Amino acid sequence: AIAGTFFVVLLLCGINEQRVSYAAALPATMAQQQYASLIDWLNKETKKDEVVLASPDIIDVIPALTHNNVYDGGTIIYTLIPTKRLEHNYLVYSYLDGIPSNEIEQYLRSHREKLSYTLFGYAYVFEENTCLICFPDSFITEMTKEYQTLTDKNFISYLNKYPLDYIVWNKEKNPDWELDRFHLKVAKNWGDVIVYEFATR
Numbered sequence: 288a289i290a291g292t293f294f295v296v297l298l299l300c301g302i303n304e305q306r307v308s309y310a311a312a313l314p315a316t317m318a319q320q321q322y323a324s325l326i327d328w329l330n331k332e333t334k335k336d337e338v339v340l341a342s343p344d345i346i347d348v349i350p351a352l353t354h355n356n357v358y359d360g361g362t363i364i365y366t367l368i369p370t371k372r373l374e375h376n377y378l379v380y381s382y383l384d385g386i387p388s389n390e391i392e393q394y395l396r397s398h399r400e401k402l403s404y405t406l407f408g409y410a411y412v413f414e415e416n417t418c419l420i421c422f423p424d425s426f427i428t429e430m431t432k433e434y435q436t437l438t439d440k441n442f443i444s445y446l447n448k449y450p451l452d453y454i455v456w457n458k459e460k461n462p463d464w465e466l467d468r469f470h471l472k473v474a475k476n477w478g479d480v481i482v483y484e485f486a487t488r
Contacts, residue, residue: 318344325455325482328475329353333453340379340446340485341455342464358451364408373406374426375448378434382442385463392431402427443469446485454483 322345329339330353339349340358349357359376386394395402399420403411406426411417437445456466459479471483 321480322348324477325475325480326352328482329355329453332475337452338450339453339455340451342457342461343380344460345455345457355453358449364405370406372449374430374433375445377402377405378430378437379446381434382437382445383461383464385465386434388435388437391434392427395427395430399427439468443471451485454485456481456483 325345326348329349333339333353333355335354336356338356338358339346339353341349343361346357346360347362349355350360359380363376364373381391381394403419403422407422409419411421412419453474454466454471456464457480458464466481466483469483471485473481474484475482
C-alpha cells in the first residue's frame with residue numbers, strides 16, 4: 288500500500304509538472320500559429336536550402352518546419368560559425384531595430400550579457416577567474432566602428448556579405464524594421480506578415 292501510494296504521488300507530480308510546462312509554453316506556441324501560412328508558403332514556393340532572415344520569434348521554427356536555412360538563429364553559436372559572422376548578425380538586428388548610430392556603443396555595453404551569449408555562448412562562464420560579461424572590450428569597440436558605417440544606402444550591401452534569399456517582416460511585432468524603405472520586391476503578403484525577395488546568388 289505504501290509503495291502504491293508513493294507511485295501514485297510520483298505519477299501525479301509528473302502529470303502536474305507536464306501540465307505546468309505546457310501551460311508556460313502555450314502562449315508562445317499559440318503566437319507561432321499565425322505563421323502557419325508562411326511555413327506552408329516557404330515549403331511550396333521556395334527552393335531547398337534557400338536562406339531566410341526573420342525575427343527571433345519565428346526564426347528557430349523555420350529550419351525545423353521547412354526546407355530552408357536561416358540567416359541567423361538562437362542556436363548557431365553552437366556550430367562552427369566564426370565569431371565575426373555572429374557579430375555581423377547582431378549588428379544586422381540592431382540596425383533593423385532602429386538603434387541610432389551614435390548610441391550603439393552604449394547599447395552594446397548595456398546589453399553586455401546578451402552580447403556575450405550571442406558571441407561566445409557559455410565560454411566565459413566556464414573559464415577560470417572570469418565571468419559571463421568578462422569578454423574583452425575590443426569586441427564592443429570594433430562592433431561600434433562597424434555599426435557606425437551603416438546607413439540605409441549601404442545596409443542592403445551589408446546584408447549581401449552572406450547568402451540571403453528572403454526576409455520575413457512582421458509589421459506588428461517589429462515596426463522599427465521599416466523594410467519598405469529598402470524597396471525590396473514583395474514575394475508574399477499576409478497583411479502584417481510580409482515576405483520580401485532578396486536574391487544574392
